Amino acid sequence: MIRRHLLRGQAPTLNRTFATTARRRGYEDTIGNLKIGKDTRVIFQGFTGKQATANAKESIAWGTNIVGGVTPGKNTEHLGLPVLPSVRDAMVKLKPDATGIYVAAHQAPAAIEEAIEAEVPLIVAVAEHIPIHDIMRIHSMLKTQSKSRLVGANAPGIISAIGKCRIGFQPLPCFMPGRVGIVAKSGTLSYEAVASTTRAGLGQSLCISMGGDVLAGTNFIDALKIFEHDDDTEGIVLIGEIGGSAEMEAAEWIMDYKKRSSNPKPIAVTIGGIYAAPGRIMGHAGAFVLPGEPDALAKIKRLQEAGVTITNHPAKLGDAMKSLLGNSGRASSGASASGASQRRGMHTMRRVRPTVQSPSSRFATQKRNLYIREEFAFDLLRERGINASEYSGKGQKRVLAVGVDRASMSPCIIASPATDPTNPHAEAKKFPFDYQKGFDHSQVPAIVEHLQLSDTPKRTLAPLIDSLIDLYMKKEAFLLETEVVERLGALKVVGANFGFDDAAFRSTKRQGDIHALRRLEDEDAQEVEAEKDGIVYIKLGGDGNIGTLVNGAGLAMNTVDALADAGGKAANFLDTGGKATSETVKKSFQVILQDERVKVIFVNIFGGLTLGDMIANGILLAFKELEMKIPVVVRIRGTNEAEGQKIIAESGLSLHAFDDFEEAAAKVIELANKA
Template identity: 85%
Template structure:
């Protein structure tokens, strides 16, 4: 094994899906030392195995967040040896503070760095750590501009990740809630922070505990993917069972399923694996809280990921609270829970359907221009204007000509931009034959790829020349304006190409963090958006109104947990009216604002509060619920489930409030109560309406037409008053 000081967690270009790539196109650079030693990505995965001896520094060490986190981590046992704050050479928390990562590397010899700086400073901090050759880089910040990461030559854990933590080795680089953890045998890798905390709490309650927990993160681009973590868990003696937590967006789960399938073939007694995938019931075309929780052309949906994992022998659950039960059963059947005889992987397969019944909810498509912040979609006519400014023929589809799809997007597996092309003519599924053609961000698109793309699009002779012009203009716009997706549909017209459809999305983080791309973000049209969603955004709340007849309002902290709440309610026979993420740092005031938003939806009959406390405190959420009841004069029943940090305090506040609140610890019990109350309110509303009409008819005569009309209108009005 190579020494940590000689292993920089950065990767070389890998060959995927049969494509050949240039050495730098993975967007992971290789240091001079790596080139000398022949190290690449595969040789540095071992840096993820942290423990008691891991020497940790914090970048942004003297900041408020880093200070609070460092105090907790040190008390827990993490070997923090100092930190970095530009321009300072002093002490903090009794530890040295140095002005640069390079100097910290020389004097403190860290194995890992945690980056605790603002999002717009994070790329530079990551690059500084890369240049200093710190072996492991952990970035917890969210909303790092996508193009900053595409330009970067870094390899890291994150971004938008809770970090990495060894419960066995008492080493935390991140902000995970420590009271939930217990040294044990289950390795966890997750896109979602809150879902990973739920999984930790569940395995702790089951007496299993955790070995190593790795946060892949929910950003568009992830420095560490599921397969990287699985390779660590495979050879880790502390890990006997594995939990994988995925969601919509990208193909990392599919890649993991393929790896697991091969692993189970080559291993005599494979470690059992259980998983949950969030986003089965997403709002089509929307970003579901996490920056990366959306589907680019050609990417699989949640159900496709579930099926691929099931086919690989993974046990799927529908809620992370079930991981403890599932892993206990799987470890027992594998022979890893006792001295009993080991069994083959077939025993895991026999139980793989016991935990989940996937029941997708079909919802009508929403407008292409509806969007949630962290990205910006612009009107099609404005997208046409951007193309016409670049000499591209663009106008509405006349109904003539075969439509094909061409886009510039992100190849998440390769951490690079790519061309996405599909010759499909079916408007219902234009991405059916979509294929990605990655290219290096720095070097740009290689013209030699044009002919290959033209052949895939099944284009005629002269149109191939026009294709090069369209691709070059789209790539130029993509780079200059920091887009994450420029999707077009086009037709051949007299040997030329005409764009007849455009769906353009731009990265909001670049504007929010550094005020870049102001001209593009001036194209935002508030009038195209849902008023309640815009109002919620002002308070840092991510709210998406779901289509259909959903009658349960959901209030959740964390995007992954919010997605899973909608899915798990559907599995139990309920219908969520909305997706709502208060954010990882929810306050009592945020909770009250969330209630206000939900109450504006007349379909809602009950509000389901599902909170798992990491940074969010259970007692704070409980006080927020009470605040909402008092100030908003609540008439709807509320079901509250509080778990995690300060859960006992939060549950006590709810129980002793004297208000008509229904408090639960178990998710299934809470969901069942919310569904029951929603159905009762609906039946009550219908019964009240019928009774009002009957009473009106009983006390009037045929000649009392005016009175009848007035009372009938009154009855209708009163029905509206009954939620």
């Protein structure tokens, strides 16, 4: 059923049932499935594919108990292990505890659904660019059962350093069995935290990646609940970023945890995106702020109030956690505890930060999805019989939108009376509804009250909401935000900011008519050029003079933040992607060099799938071919870091190689100030 829908170019709908025993319980009951270890039986979906094969070989050699896999239509062997045609067959014959899904984004929804139906206890989805409506539908399924737990999507996975169990693509050389539990949105930032805790002699117990998707199958609180009761975990690291309110919810949980525990486990945190471009999607699908959501500074403030230690870079988390564990009296057994103790505040970030400016336009522009011109949005509304035209200056504007509620993992109505015209989202409130059941009209009176509507126009609210939801669902919108006024006894739309999911088009070629409305002339030419090579480039405003070239969206955000803390000013955000190559490095340099403000380029690479020596050779190639005249500072960590650093150091070019982030940042700022 699913595949037939996809072939027709439509978003599939599901009418599936689960066992009555699953109905009596809930998704919350699956949190314990996250506790993996040496005895965890793992299968791979897409087992015979190139990526899965390479990953399986590496994971098996490390110690992961992979017992076989699934490839549709096959009943054979691969890597000396059984290959079965369906997940249900694998559940019967191989009895797995977990599955890693190694298929492309357009195949991933069906693979996840198959695993849910087969009741695999733990499902790990690493693919990015899964259409948001597919993910919302999957969450609607997950809520109706109590057997399967999802990690991801758009996540590096989950790994037990103690149990040698890896389900994902984490860089194994960074890991060491130890006592620190890590939960993170960003893959590259989590790798930095792992390397830092390894260097500090602490090691890791269990590392859980939420992933950078809009809707994560497992969140911070789920991971914190595991760490709270895990005897192997003595300290906890949490890595967040802009987007959603999961960090705020984690702060509330931490406050309660500290009250009920006589000796709470210490927690250290890094949050990325403080200097993110307002209104932009910063690489990760979920790294942006919806109406009514907190920004990075608000998250940091709340977590500080919860009593956690904040660091401005994950490379500092190891020393910070060592200090916290020493002060708490908790053991760090299982790993070396060598090294001098650090003062608690030594690695915390500066408390005073400049105010991040709000977007100057009425609506924020975001690039993860297609945002169409307002005139096109008005046309779509008029086709549905909605009165829509430019604002005449009469009537109080209110905000009415259909978007995503990340807390309930479902679509929602967003409403704000917008009594403060300088901040129309300040009073935004969400009214979630189930993706498959649809909007419940019993919520209309509460929305009317919140919008402070008069008696006559409020009768037209329900039809307007129904029309917006119909457009949202049928055209796989991401956010339909309108400004409405009361006119002649009815509601009139006078502003529209409509965003549609580019993954639905790029992965499955759905919604071609909507994506034909894209106008490249409305977008930044350099950003469009970078996009062709899979690079996310965002030019930052102001007088920034440091070009940044980073692999991974979380690390790219954090690089901009940490440079600012050190007194530097980044000119851009640039994420080469998690699989940076020599060619993408060269292309990235070309894009950065088009900005005349740039006086020095900072390359900050943490090698997971990306190899340090390959990146170094790419830098040398680009430096020579582009005849670069400005200096480049390179920090390479992770996979093959020593080889990469050596290549840079011995190049004889105007390149500066560093291992430590602060030393590299200091050099970058020095060179920028001299130029």
